[in-house]
Amino acid sequence: MSEPRQAARRIDGKAFAATLREKIGKVAADFAAEAGRKPGLAVVLVGEDPASSVYVRNKGKASVAANIESFEHRLPADTDNDTLMALVERLNGDPAVDGILVQLPLPAHLDEQSVIAAISPDKDVDGFHVTNAGRLAVGQSGFVPCTPLGCLMLLKDELGDLSGKDAVVIGRSNIVGKPMAQLLTDANATVTIAHSRTKDLADVVRRADIVVAAVGRPEMIRGDWIKPGATVIDVGINRVPAAEEGKTRLVGDVAFDEAGQRAGAITPVPGGVGPMTIAVLLRNTVVAAYRNAGLELADGTL
Numbered sequence: 001m002s003e004p005r006q007a008a009r010r011i012d013g014k015a016f017a018a019t020l021r022e023k024i025g026k027v028a029a030d031f032a033a034e035a036g037r038k039p040g041l042a043v044v045l046v047g048e049d050p051a052s053s054v055y056v057r058n059k060g061k062a063s064v065a066a067n068i069e070s071f072e073h074r075l076p077a078d079t080d081n082d083t084l085m086a087l088v089e090r091l092n093g094d095p096a097v098d099g100i101l102v103q104l105p106l107p108a109h110l111d112e113q114s115v116i117a118a119i120s121p122d123k124d125v126d127g128f129h130v131t132n133a134g135r136l137a138v139g140q141s142g143f144v145p146c147t148p149l150g151c152l153m154l155l156k157d158e159l160g161d162l163s164g165k166d167a168v169v170i171g172r173s174n175i176v177g178k179p180m181a182q183l184l185t186d187a188n189a190t191v192t193i194a195h196s197r198t199k200d201l202a203d204v205v206r207r208a209d210i211v212v213a214a215v216g217r218p219e220m221i222r223g224d225w226i227k228p229g230a231t232v233i234d235v236g237i238n239r240v241p242a243a244e245e246g247k248t249r250l251v252g253d254v255a256f257d258e259a260g261q262r263a264g265a266i267t268p269v270p271g272g273v274g275p276m277t278i279a280v281l282l283r284n285t286v287v288a289a290y291r292n293a294g295l296e297l298a299d300g301t302l
């Protein structure tokens, strides 16, 4: 009789992100000594979505702790497109602002695409502007979206070289799925992008050495879909009812306990990919500051 598999290694994104933020803080301090000012990050929140408010507050706190100037702009939920665009234009022209981020999702009456398009590509630290998406697609340096870049950092830390690995990315959003697939391809993995119309999804996942789940459906990826020893990166952050009446809890897109019996390593939710999103945002802001000030940041520093 075979022994039951040992539980997977837990990839600690929270600890990895803390170490990265510390390093970013030192590089930001070096920048300030050289440029005579701190790197600056402007975050714009429209409305009062509770989760978005928390993320924006956390971005401000993390910026300050990493020697980055934080400019927070909170606008009422009924802000119109022209007012938001005017603020973005003002931030584009502000020399103290190196990075601009408009927190998503925006209220339904606002046009997300036109707002993102209005951000200067050189200040687009979210990496959502088509110019930066295009730069990533053709291998030019630009800004890479924070969540997929954070996932890649965790994967490289866990596996080292990704060459020749079979990877599946479940989800094809512009913010996570597509850039993730591009980053894995650039790292010489063989990549499949799966989505809601993929046939036999479980079989596609079973072939993968690397699974990145970004579908936004609680615990959709089951344990018996996971190839033994695979590395599983769970991007999902889903709030579901908890056992205790009236309470909620967070779960990922992967059934963590089941998958953890087969995977070699797996990110938890919370404490996996989520904290990397903010750490990489700070990293992109410091990189933007160096570029905008025309100063040299040695390759591989961050």
Ligand SMILES: Nc1nc2c(c(=O)[nH]1)N[C@@H](CN(C=O)c1ccc(C(=O)N[C@@H](CCC(=O)O)C(=O)O)cc1)CN2
Pocket: 055, 101, 102, 103, 104, 105, 126, 146, 147, 237, 250, 269, 270, 271, 272, 273, 274, 275, 276, 277, 278
């Ligand atoms: N303009 C942007 N909007 C949004 C982005 C983004 O990258 N740019 N990503 C998400 C939200 N997000 C950052 O904005 C974000 C999500 C989750 C976390 C995080 O640390 N999550 C924790 C759990 C937090 C909780 O208890 O709710 C974790 O996973 O451990 C950070 C940032 C959508 N919008």
